[in-house]
Amino acid sequence: MTTLVACSHGTRFPAGRAAVARIRAALADAVPGTEVREAYVDVEQPEVAGVVAEAAAHGPVVVLPLLLSTGFHTSVDIAAAVAPHPGAAAAEPLGPHELLVRSLCDRLAAVSGGDAGHRPGDHVVLAAAGSSDPAAARAVERMRDLLASRLPAPVTVGYGAGCAPTIPDAVASARAAGARRVIAASYVLAPGHFADLVERAGADLVSAPLGDHPAVIAVAAARFRQARPALEAAAVR
Known part of the structure; x- marks a missing residue:
């Protein structure tokens, strides 16, 4: 049986946990x-490398990043955790x-009565945590494009850290461009530091984090299933 290590960033916020x-x-x-086991790359315990080492002693392991984009934690922390173990891989x-x-559209609808991004003068800012890794910015920009394909309103990006523009700057730019209502679409998983940054960025409406929305769970399960077959085949050999 393959163990799924669900690896999140970690937070001090009880609501985020x-x-x-x-x-x-x-x-x-x-x-x-x-078997689904918890692990973290920061703030909380157990730390991902230790969880992977223990689980890999008993069979194949897939580390599933509960993270919305690639970045330091996937390319360094999680990669380092799986590297010593031939039977472990990162999804x-x-x-x-x-x-x-x-999930983004449902959260926007919930905060607006269903019309966020559809009212004349709306502007949606996809508000992401951010990373200094250029691949992370490209991943967020791809999500912006996907969201923009579903909404008639302009959709731009703002970041909590790591790259520009910041979320407040993206909100201010939308207003300067003539937006009557700026909606921040929280592209974060859970309440915590970055969700608070989105809340304080000055948007007229702020959607809730994605959380355990069914689409999030469907994507997570799909990522796990995509990573599992090669590991299980290797274990049989």
Whole structure:
């Protein structure tokens, strides 16, 4: 049996921890017969390398990043955790993925009564955590393109850290361009530091984090299933 190590960033915010726990629980239901274990790259314990080492002693392991984009934590922390173990591999991060557009649209609808991005004068800022890794920015830009294909309003990007523009700057630029209503689409998984940055960025409306939306769980299960077959075949050989 392959062990799924659900690896998130880690947070000091109780609401964020509860949200990630709900994601893990929903993921366990989505991949029955698989042991789902928790791990973190920062702030919380257990740390991912130790979890992978223990699980890899008993069989194949897939580390599933509960992260919306690639970046330092996927390319360094998670990569280093799986590298010493031939029976371990890292799945792709959750985003970008077209299914995540459904979760973004549902969260926007919930905060606006259903018309966010559809009212004349609307402007949507896709508000992401951000990273200094250029691949992470490209991943967010891909999600922006996917979201823009579903909305008549302009969609731009703002980042909490790592690259420009910042979320407040993206909100201000939208207003300077003539937007009557600026909506921040929170492209974060759970309440925490970056969700708070989105809340304080000055948008007229702010959607909730994606959390355990069914589309998020479907993407997570798909990422796991994509990574699992090669590992299980190797274990048989």
